[in-house]
Amino acid sequence: MKLLVFGKTGQVARELQRIAPNAIYLGREEADLMDPSACAAAVAAHDADAVINAAAWTAVDKAETEEAAAFTVNGDAPAAMALAAAAKGVPFLHISTDYVFDGAGDQPFRPDHPTGPLGAYGRSKLAGEEGVRAAGGAHLILRTSWVVSAHGANFVKTMLRLGRERESLNVVADQVGGPTPAAAIAQALVTAAKAMTGGAPGGTHHFSGAPDTSWAGFARAIMAEAGLACRINDIPTSEYPTPAKRPLNSRLDCSAFTTAFGIPRPDWRDGLRAIVKELTQ
Template sequence: MTVILVTGGSGQVGHELVARHWPAGVEIIAPSRAELDLTDLSATKAFLADRKVDAVINPAAYTAVDKAETEVAAAFETNALVPAVLAEATRDAGVPLIHVSTDYVFDGTGSEPYEVDAPVRPLGVYGASKAAGEYAVTLGNPRSAVVRTAWVVSARRSNFVKTMLRYGQERDVMKVVADQRGAPTFAADLADALATITLRMMADKGAPTGVFHFSNDGGTTWHDFAAAIFDVAKAKGLKTPRLEPIGTTDYPTPARRPANSLLSTARITRDYGVRPRPWRDGLPQLIDDILRTAA
């Protein structure tokens, strides 16, 4: 039996990792925060020493981007110290660590999709804490992969698609930011990509390591993403609002967001054969899942 530890199993990405179909012979262990608070670093070390695992996938994170601006220590604890401990423990055990990171490590001033080796320059505390986690992982365990993603959506927790569907029922007009670009990512598709990397890294000590990017295919803006969500919702007979484009400056938030969050997925395709499908293809199914989960 091959054992994989998945952290953050109650989160968007963690849930899909736990729920997906793994090959026969793979056992997933996914302790809840109540069973293992990762920021209890000695408990995390002890857990990994006790349970012999063959790989660790770490999507757990402090993800409250705006709150991080004031909760600096909490963000760095979860996003930098925890990955450092996981890297050390997995290196000592000689097993791979697959870590999830973010587009927020970039400042978003570039006009093209970011390549994996583009300079990191976070705009806020959350991005800085995730950048620190990336260094901890790549320096701490040579058999590691850092997979950056962006604009994650699923039928669980809170995310842009769920928010738009909810507000769409409540409001007649919706103002949505039209000057931030990115590509939505289905948590389930990201989970499949993480599984592909993990299974290959476990099987092959020479499998590619380092930084990868995964998001679904097709750049858009939050405004145009909302328009696509409401198109699908309308076709399903839901009430939809009138949509108005606004600028980032019209919607101030405590943490600055990158204007360009597009990630080049060329490396994950080249090294692992992962080809992200267009996000527009998966949107109707996701909306069905959200409506079913809410019913």
Template structure:
């Protein structure tokens, strides 16, 4: 019986896609969600890694409430910095590949081109700062660790922009959607598949450890993404609404969002022989699974 991959996280978008891959591929995976493990208990993290004796570890758990993080700073850092550091230590001690997800929010969004891994970071809110601190903590531990920064993640699971648009369109004819933030929408399934590929690659090629960018292919604003969602939904008899483009200033939030969240994935594509799918194609495939 091959050693399983240990996944921290159970109910998040990427974790649920990893669970689906485990079911469809027969790949052995063990999942540790908040209902079975307190990620603030670093001894428990170490103990679980020791007990499972995995082939690799993927961290798909995170504090992702971007606006709430502005007032729940301690909780954000506990989950986004301290827990990944404990996981990285447990893996480094045993020589295990460790794949950790991070975010486009580590950047301030001021550049006018897609970000590469070596660009200066500058998070504008607590969420981004806590995720950057997690990256740095994992890097300080060393070992066979890869950080995958991703952006604008959606799936048929959990709470995300695509599902929110469909829910709102059921009751409204028109929705104001931000049109001056630019990013690259990413299907959580692509994140899950990329994480597995990364874990396998690290086991054979330790020099692949480092930071990578991973996103869908093609640029979009939130208004573009909403329009695409409604076009697909309408063509399949689902809810739809008119999109009214608005400025970020017209939709104030506690945490500032980056105006430019585009991630250049060239390094990951070259190192892992990976090509991000065009986001419109992934969106259509995802919405098919939503039965739309």
């Protein structure tokens, strides 16, 4: 299977390179997501069996003041890619987010649950979903949450750094979701791409790590795995204000994805163990 991947340095793109080293990877130099027409041209120019978009605007708070740019990267560019993939008759796989929901309640969100993003980032990702669906081709929109790896900027790396510097940390305890190893997302995308090139249907699906936990609970697990004595103090979201409002409930119902592709929710504790090991070696 010949894969064309948008993204080179992001968490999922880095993991994709490990398991699919022969794929073609397009960084900003080859296809800038601020130029959707260039992204469409890149799809048209490459001979691929499936296209994966592993690139995105992920700066949640920055999107509040640069919403137009976030919409171009997260909304217009994926739509252009999906149109070009549809024209070639190849599946298009796209990563989305739990931020398309309002975070209300305490039940896992199903793929068909009404959306209601709380901020600019969520709105831009929702626009991307709508553009991908409107393109009319075979597609997979994979919503995930709390992505972590040994690469880039993420919660695990931040906690490890601060945990070595401080005796205690205040961490939000009323936001609950599923931390998701980027390696698991990459593997899920490759598995789904193979199935879709064989005719399997795509659609909108959820994929997040299990078991669900709070940021504070995740932080404690990180400290324990790394052997750090840093104490985690639970605080409410109200005591940690951010420019963009975060959803309190990021739980995702992933059962449909498991049924469709045979991929269960990954245990983030296994993923965390691998991440900490990689970072300490």
